Every structure is written in C-alpha cells, then in structure tokens.
Amino acid sequence: MDPLIRKLRRYLLQWLHRSRSGSVFFVRRISYKEVRKATDCFQRIVYSNSEVSAYAANFGDGGVCLVKEVKEFDRGNDENFHRQVQLLGRLHHRHLLSLKGFSLGHNRKSKRLLIFDNIENGSLKEHLNDPLKTPLNWRTRLQIANGVVAALEYLFLFSEPPISHVSISSSNIMLDENFTPKLSDFGLLTGGSSVLIPPYSQDSTGQESSKIIFQLGVLILELVTGQSSEMEGSDLIEWIQESRFFSSIDKMLDPDLGNNYDCTELKSLLAVAKLCIKSWDKPSYTIPQLFRYLQKETDIPQD
Template identity: 80%
Template sequence: MDPFLRKLRRHLLRWLHRSRRSGSVFFVRRISYNDVRSATDGFRRVVFSNSEVSAYAANFGEGGGGVCLVKELKDFDQRNGDSFHQQVQFLGRLHHRHLLSLKGFSVGRNRKRLLIFDNIENGSLKEHLNDPLKTPLSWRTRLQIANGVVAALKYLFLFSDPPVCHVSISSGNIMLDENFTAKLSDFGLLTSGGNSVMIPKSEDSMGQKSCKIIFQLGVLILELVTGQSSEMEGSDLVEWIQESRFYSSIDKMIDPDLGNSYDCTELKSLLAVAKLCIKSWDKPSFTIPQFFGYLQNKIDIPHN
C-alpha cells in the first residue's frame, strides 16, 4: 500500500475510534441544548407526557428548521450512552413519507436525551378527533390517514434494516403535517423507555408483539370511523366491531361530523380491515407480507 494511503488510513481509523468513544453520531445534526430549550419556551410547550417520554412543540425559526417535535426520553439508562446514539443513528437512516423524520438530537443537563423530529403544524390526530374547536377531518382525509399508517408499518416491518424493534400506534402519536399527511412518531430500535422489544422477522407468522401493533391499528381505524376516543384500550369500540350484527348499527356509530359525506363501499372496506386487525389479536393465521398485501388492497387510496 502507498505510504501516504497507509498513513491516511491510520489517521482515519484513529478518528473513527475516538468518535465512537465520544458518542458521536454520523449524518444526524447535533443541536445545542440551549437552542432546544429556547425553541420549546423552556420546555413549557408540552404536547403530551407520560412516565417514559415527554414531547414538546418547538419552533427553531425559519433558518433553524421551523416547527418541530422534541421528545425527551425520561427512562433512558443514563449510563448507556451508546444505545442512545445507536437509536439516533438508526432513526436518522429511516426515510418514509409517513414516518416523522429525525432532524437532530441533543444531550442536555443531567445527560437529558432529546430527539428532534420534523414539523407538526397540525398537531396530533387525537386533537382533531377529540377537540370540538378543530375543523372536522373529511372522509377522504381519514382514508388517507389510515392508508398512510399502513404504508409506514409495511416499511418498518418489511424494509427496515436492521429490523425495527418497537412500534406503537395511537391517535396521540399519529402527527399531521400542514397537508394533513399522517406521520407515525413512536418507533425505533428501543422503546421510549430505552428497552428493546424485538418484532418477528417479516417471513414469520404473526408474533405476539406484531399482533399487538396490528390490534392497535384496528382500534385507530375505529377511531377514524367513529370519532370516539380509544382510551382504556378502546374496549367499547372493540366490543362493537366484534358483534355479529355490527353492520346494522353503523349509522349510529359513525362520526356525526362526517354527515353523509362518506362512501358506503369505502366505509365497509375500512371496517373489514379493522375487524381483521382486532381478530388478529387472538387468531393470527397469516404472515406479515400477506397481511399488508390484504390491507393495501382494501384501503389503498390514490393521492390527489
């Protein structure tokens, strides 16, 4: 090997070794803690909060990235900085129309772990379904949201390398951009609390973790149809879809905000998807690729 190339290689290897030891992350922007604190108004602009994660609305201004969602991972192992940086590196490689894109990360005081995601101009789906002051979502928008979530799941289950380990679906973590495009926001190598929960490989039959995610998708679809909250695991909605004569009560269950603006054939297809998702919790009888093929045939809505 040429002496110059040998020397250059040695310096590159040393730099790479130092970078790994210092917790560096490639291709993902590191944002200063002070900038994040300022953009979130001192972490007072809370979007939602639980024992594992707090999410904040942030505005970094025109030159700094605009409106973003900042997530603070609360229950992360503070001693294991490598796992956090692996999570950041993984999220930075994921690119899909219906996933919230990672724009940067920050490590603050007391080793606070912060992830900065793409814009959230229209907030969460939950806000639009439950807040009477929000303009009701049209039937076409609801169909496109359902289709978008399915497309995001298909990407994460079948095309992510390495395979995604954690996905959670709820109206609270489906974010809507300025065009009301659905963006799944809770996914990664680790749960929000820093724990890894492996999802079965795509060629395998549906495992317990996969079934839970598909069940959550079914509940989300029922929310889109009825406008009702899925609090308490959506037990009332699940009981309704499992009734033998649920089709006869659709008129009573559909969201009044929709009026008569929905297509009956599309509605029944969407409910058929929800029913299959709920059923998969107890009786998974198909593989992941088969499942997504069925779902997309049922609710694939062309974009305008």
C-alpha cells in the same frame, strides 16, 4: 513538526476518538438550551407515557417540530442513545417523521432528546377530539389509515436492522401541513438490549405483531367514529366484535362526516379493523396482507 500539521493531527485524532466512542456525525446536534427554549421549557406537551414524552417545538425557522424524550436514555445510557440516533437517521419514508437532530444535556442526568421534523397540524387525536379543530374529511381519514399501514410495512420489512419497537395511537400519529400522517413512536427496544427481534420473523412468537395490529384496529375505529380510544377503546372493541355491527354503523359514525363518505370504502375499512381486533388473540394476519386489503389489491376475508 509544522504548527499547521500539528493542529490538523490533533483534530484528526479527536475525530477518530469520537467515531470509535459511538458519536453521531450525520445527524445535527442541537444545543440543549436551544431545545429548552423552543419547547417553552418542555411545557408544550403533545403526548406522554411511561416510556416517552413528546413536545412541540418551534426553532424559529417557520416549522413546528416534535421533540421526543425516550426516558430510558435519561439514565446516562449514551451508547444506546447514539445507536438510536444512527438508526433513526437512516430511516426515510413519507409516513415517518424524519429525524432532524438530537440533543444532550450538560450532565448525565439531563434529558436525551430526539428532534423530528414537521408536525404543522399537530396530532391526529387533536383533530378527532378537539371541537375547535377543522374536522377531517373522509378522504383524509382513509389516507391516514393507508399511510400508517405503509409506514409499518416499511419499518418491518425494509428497515435494516428491523425496527423492534412501534406504538400506534391517535396521540402519536402526527399530521404535516398537508395532513399527511407521520408515525412518530418507533425505534429500538429501550431497555439496553442489543438483541433485535423483527416482529414478522419466522421464529417470532407473534406477540409483538399482534399488539401492533390490534393498535392499528383501534386507530381505524377512531378514524371512523371520532371517539377516543382511552381505556383501550373498550366500547369500540365491543361494537366491532358484534356479529351484526354493520347494521349499527350509522349510530357509531362520526357526525362530523355527515353523508360525505363512500359506503363501500367505509365497510371495507371496518372489515380491516375487525380483522385487526381479532388478531389480538390469534395473529392471523400480517401488515403486508392488511396493506393489500386497504389498497383493494385482494378481497378481505369474510367470517
């Protein structure tokens, strides 16, 4: 056999073997050493919980990226990790972080990492809670609320397969150089399950959808008040559930806004937040309905 043909044949067989074993070709693989350096040895923490740790990274190309470690995959679950990468690589929406690449360590105990593009202005939480950050104006806050709901609508109605895990908080809403909101915590279920349950399917229990809608309501309250939602935002939730909460808006409004806001838009946004909080016990509204309310395409139901 000709040496060149033999060499090409060997590469072809290697490619076929990798494709059958679930490796990823359409998303760039970035070396673990490069990711470690870009995150200052994983010291630049953006947010962290029991399921996910996220780090800011600078790879020297002028942009700030988000490196996400989904801890379930650190147990050597490479097949599910590759499925996650393949799914996320197909998602494209203005209000979702785009997958830039992935990384695997040299052994099965190393981190499995997802690298997302463009978080130039960090997290929403930083801009709401850090006094050193430039305050967000009203128009930007309204656009953030609309953008998050638009991302949710895309994930649940237009993604194939439908996304089965989403978490919403000011910590994991990232802002690009134009303060465009980017949802960062979404993907497949992590416990090794191959069963995907769309939150809005007819046979769904509604538990997942009510949780996400509730989180959206808390996020809107943060945007309006500038207050943190730590401890489930209990103070904010008690306030929005009061029968005459509209009369106390002036006391709860973020002082950074001053008088630079539209009163009608503010009341509409708070009315949507109230619907979201109400959905915790009884999921009466869907993401598409809430999106139409925010876009003023239909009137918001009144109690």
